[in-house]
Amino acid sequence: MDAPAQSAEDLAGKGRLELKKVSKAYGDEWEQQLVIDELDVEIRPGDLTVIVGPSGCGKSTLVNLIAGYEFPDTGEILLDGNTVSGPGRDRMVVFQETALMPWQTTYQNIVFGPKLRGELTGRALQQEADRLLAKVGLSEFKHKYPLQLSGGMQRRAELARALINNPRIMIMDEPFRGLDAMSRGLMQEFFLRLFEENRRTNLFVTSEIDEAIFLADRIIVLSNRPAKVRKVIEVNLPRPRDYKMLNSTEAYNIKREAMAILHEEAMKSFKPSGASVKMATPVVGGH
């Protein structure tokens, strides 16, 4: 089989992502709001690393920094030893909801990247696109527009659009948010099988702890804003994963541990501003 040009790069062992003392603040010099505070993270190649954190903790900012849409104020982001200095096809982002271009068909969306760069042309491009369309189960929907697809199909088309660029690392920014529970479960399973097939380095951001445990090799729990690493949890559930594993003792223990941290961090948002005292003991039961 004649490998398409961009598949020539062997990705085994690629995708090591390092964040070194990365900080990011928004606002002008009078009123700075620190969103990420000296964050140190290492993503191991071939791993599915899941980042969880309370909503508004700076997860999306983190994604923007890694993707190169924004730049850290201090610190450095390295991919396989090279400093990240802008957007690039070695880091593909799958966005929240869907970011397929509505004016392009599924096929046009998928071939957008290679066509733009002129890497693949003619039959080779068509073949590669058809292969990916088959893989995500959208062959019949090749010439449909995104608005004609269901939520789950849109997410799968978006996966194909990212995969055709053969990135070193996939960045999934709460990709299944907005799907109903059924579609979400199916998408998680589908995504897992896709990952387990070739173990492309993957950074998956979510706020759902069950999703995190089901997917992850490693879970990084972030603190409330400004984001810092609160805890790194290794998930040693066997692969291929199965939904029943979520009922195992190990999964239960991870969930309990992570939930406790997340709850504690989320509660910080409710602290009255300016108060330096620690949170008063909760009045409501259940803590």
Next chain:
Amino acid sequence: MTDIAQPSTHAAAPVTPRRRSALQKLVQNQSLWRGILAIIVFLILWEIGARWDEWFGREWMIPGVGLIPPPTDVAAAWVEVLPKPGYWESWYSSFKRVLSGFLMAMLLGIPFGLMLAVNKYFRDVFLPPFEILRPIPPLAWVPASLIFWPTNEMSIAFITFLGAFFTIVINVLGGARNIDVRYLRAAQSMGASQWDLFSKIILPGTLPSIFTGAAVGMGITWEVVLAAEMISGGGTQGGGGLGFFIWNSYMGGSLEQIVVGMISVGIAGYLCSTAIRMIGDWYMPWKRLH
């Protein structure tokens, strides 16, 4: 490479609609028939309202409606003017003014709006004067442009242009500025240059707003042309137009012809907006689904 199993559910099988001939579609189009029925009922009610005093005496005249000529009389007047070249010349000159003003507005308005959207310096310089001129109603420009432009025709063209220009620019600007940043970012990740971003994301992303602006602008253009034709007394050197046709009928005291002129304008505007809608559907196939 091991192929993974396809996700089975939530991939609804594509529905293949039963093929129908164009004639069947036309006959079975309920909306169309309802629309035709509504117009017929409207015409009948109008006829009855207008003839009420003829049938029951003047004391029973329905206020307002009683003075309007009945549709049958209007139709008769219409048949009378149809063979006259003057009537068609009115159509021609109004259409010419509308289209030239409208096309000029599109030609200048779309690039201007896009420039405002993508370039901050351009926006900083040109948006403030634009925003001061925009609220001035096109008709307020009439006296100034009659003085400023050498011929009536040119002042009408200018005012028509203004009417559509501001609307188109505002729509293009708003549309281009509202493009989902994720489209731009996704394209950037895939290696898009600045020109790629403009031609492959911003331009298609702004198309819906361009067509909205065009549809609204076209409506304003007709309003402005009609008013300008009446004010400038078209006939002398501007050459008639439907606005002048109506005004002339008023001066001549022909109520039926006034209504003929009005309905002609209605039909003309309808033709124009239908054309824009069809072009829009053609250029934006993704917009006509669901």
